[in-house]
Amino acid sequence: MSTKTLATALPSETVHITTNPVTEPFWQAAKERRLTAAQCAVCGAFRMPPTPFCPECQSDSIAWPELSGAATLYSFAVVHGFPGLPDITLVSAVVDLPDAPGARLISNIIDIDPDEVEIGMSLTVDFHPISDDWLLPVFRASGKE
Template identity: 70%
Template sequence: MPPTPFCPNCRSAAVNWVELSGNAVVYSFAVVHGFPGLPDLTLVPAVLDLPDAPGARLVSNIIDVAPADVTIRMAVRVDFSPITGGWLLPVFRAMATKSDKE
């Protein structure tokens, strides 16, 4: 749900922005392959649960992981990719697991 000037549950206007940890969990995802003949492009858009904001979900891309390695309930962390005009695009990367650290 996008931010609103009021609480979606009780309609109170006493709402505050809170800083989140940047952690998320994959709720759903797709693998989008580029059109044949064009430069190689594969995207993994995902719907992400935000544990710090129960009930909130965000749609973003998962990057730097093979599409076959993305799973439901996979832990990811936000990163910011620069785009035009000085803007930053939130993207997500897989969080390291214990076996990755060993």
């Protein structure tokens, strides 16, 4: 009898980020266990990843509203093994953020049998520790926190 391997995040020490003035508010919020998205302070358009200028109106004014943490799975891939980590199973995902229309976030779904992952499923944000004391937004199936 075989046991299924649940999807996980990469080990903390293997994930490193680099911030800049445009992306740092996102990472600072994540460090506080809050999910945010860049929103144009002029026209209200959301954008992820954050960019210095709004693609709709070209304004450089950015707001960072806190989101609920709810998401819907838009697309995914199951990865069995990773360089140097042959036994790891990852579910890499693109998620829609309903609180930020038009914004999508690339992340991972954790603590789930990859065979149970379905496009359109409801997800909830969680935060996984990574290097340098940062936290990475990851997602779980709603109701499985």
